[in-house]
Amino acid sequence: MIAVVDDVDRAILRELSADARLPYRDLGTRVGLSPNAAAARVRRLVESGVIARFTVELGPGAGGEDGRGAPRGTGMEVFIDVRLKEGVTCDDFAQTHRAFAEVVDAAHVTGPYDYLVHAVVRDAAGLDRLVRRLKTEAGVAQTSTRLAIRTPPRR
Numbered sequence: 001m002i003a004v005v006d007d008v009d010r011a012i013l014r015e016l017s018a019d020a021r022l023p024y025r026d027l028g029t030r031v032g033l034s035p036n037a038a039a040a041r042v043r044r045l046v047e048s049g050v051i052a053r054f055t056v057e058l059g060p061g062a063g064g065e066d067g068r069g070a071p072r073g074t075g076m077e078v079f080i081d082v083r084l085k086e087g088v089t090c091d092d093f094a095q096t097h098r099a100f101a102e103v104v105d106a107a108h109v110t111g112p113y114d115y116l117v118h119a120v121v122r123d124a125a126g127l128d129r130l131v132r133r134l135k136t137e138a139g140v141a142q143t144s145t146r147l148a149i150r151t152p153p154r155r
Contacts, residue, residue, distance in 0.1 A: 005050060008033065012041055013050070020054045075122045077148035080131065081113040082106075088139030090114065096138040102130050113144070 005013075011031040015022055022030075028038035045051045084093055090108055093115060097106050102119040109116050117134070121127045127145065134140040 005045075009041060009045060009050070012038065012045065016042070016051070016054075075120045076124075076127065077151060078119050078121060078127055078130075079146045079148070080117040080119060080134070081144040081146075082115040082117055082134065082140050083112070083142040084114045085139045085141040088141075093138055093140075097134075100130065100133065100138075102126065113142075 008031055012027065015027055015030050024035040024039040024042070027033075027042070028035045031038065033041065042051070082093075084090070094106070094108075097103050097115075097117065100119070102121050104118045104120060106115050106117045108114065119130060121130055131143055131145065134143065
């Protein structure tokens with residue numbers, strides 16, 4: 001089913017993108033609807049798949065005291081090309097990298113490297129810790145790291 005999204009729906013999506021916990025009373029006021037009409041619009045947007053999920057974006061303090069990195073959107077975004085050590089399988093790496101809080105995603109790729117790891121770290125020291133852990137705990141033999149200098153603004 002293809003959803004038809006009008007200007008009011010777009011206003012609702014902007015407001016919920018900024019604060020997904022916005023009460024329907026406040027949402028309705030901001031977009032010119034009653035609380036019940038705002039709730040009905042949100043339900044329709046969810047049912048039609050326009051809103052896929054509501055989520056939580058963690059703040060800087062969520063990484064814990066051990067300096068394991070920063071949640072997405074609060075630190076340095078990095079892309080790490082990873083070549084695995086001889087004998088380490090892709091399945092081994094896929095299981096291990098999930099335990100790293102800094103890792104947003106990892107894609108098995110073609111070319112000279114085995115994986116492209118997308119991560120968010122607090123700073124250069126956090127990047128250093130992550131790369132060292134990848135090498136000591138995840139069976140990584142070689143890395144090449146790129147820093148994101150600009151990403152599109154979140155909607």
